[in-house]
Amino acid sequence: MPLEGEDDSRPNFVVGDMREIGEQFPEDSFDGAWVCASLLHIEREDVPKVLAGLRKVVVDNGKIYIGLKRGEGEELKQEEKYGPKMARRFIYWQRENFEPVLENAGFEVEKVDESGIQP
Secondary structure (H helix, E strand, C coil): CHHHCCCCCCCCCCCCCHHHHHHHCCCEEEEEEECCCCHCCHHHHHHHHHHHHHHHEEEEEEEEEEEECCCEEEEEEEEEECCCCCEEEEEECCHHHHHHHHHHHHCCCCCCCCCCCCC
């Protein structure tokens, strides 16, 4: 909450665990969500929980963009791309494997774009 005289148009940022998004925000908090290059780091068995949380916090008929890496299995990559060397896990998906997960979470797939770089 802004102090008296402060500009309240600035965005609020929340650092959290996307697996808990349904508990971090009230129902119908957002008109949409941009889930790009983040869900691909979530363990496969946790993805339904993330999607259920998104379904809760995004209004009915809201739009959600999800960007994943196409492929099979998963991979632990050692990278120095963003500063100190770190291990990052990538979970790869195929369209035919991910669409049922979305549909089970109550989403309707409107469009799929399979362009981009492959792992």
